[in-house]
Amino acid sequence: xxxxxxxxxxxxxxxxxxxxxxxxxxxxxxxxxxxxxxxxxxxxxxxxxxxxxxxxxxxxxxxxxxxxxxxxxxxxxxxxxxxxxxxxxxxxxxxxxxxxxxxxxxxxxxxxxxxxx
Numbered sequence: 001x002x003x004x005x006x007x008x009x010x011x012x013x014x015x016x017x018x019x020x021x022x023x024x025x026x027x028x029x030x031x032x033x034x035x036x037x038x039x040x041x042x043x044x045x046x047x048x049x050x051x052x053x054x055x056x057x058x059x060x061x062x063x064x065x066x067x068x069x070x071x072x073x074x075x076x077x078x079x080x081x082x083x084x085x086x087x088x089x090x091x092x093x094x095x096x097x098x099x100x101x102x103x104x105x106x107x108x109x110x111x112x113x114x115x116x117x
Contacts, residue, residue: 018052021087025050025057028081034070039113041074045105048096055089057082062101071095 029047030040041047041061049060059078063071079091103116111117 017087021052021085022050024085025052025082025088028085029059029078031081032074032077034064034068034074036070037064037114039106039110041078043107043110045107045110046101052088055087056092057085057088057090058092058094060094060096062096062099064101066097 026042029050030042032041033039034041034044037044044064046061046063047059048062049058051058051060059082061074061078063074068074075093075095078093082088082091103111106114106116108117
């Protein structure tokens with residue numbers, strides 16, 4: 001095996017591991033539910049970004065309203081569940097309000113579940 005093909009193989013393995021880790025994080029996020037809404041926060045459209053860098057996962061998200069009483073609960077639930085993913089040591093959750101969340105950000109499944117379709 002040439003050095004070039006060896007580097008490619010190593011890169012492919014690392015990329016595959018990264019994608020698998022990202023998929024596991026997404027699976028965990030989909031188990032987080034707002035206590036007042038029977039749809040997970042991902043399908044609600046509350047997750048704006050997931051960044052993984054050196055065993056640290058940073059999640060950028062919003063809430064359905066700035067005064068959402070479940071905000072602290074959701075952040076803690078995300079931290080606990082995502083930190084259980086192998087290779088993740090720290091989970092940071094950044095709450096943002098721009099862009100402002102609207103019902104249009106929900107998945108088709110969420111809209112159907114909540115009677116918006």
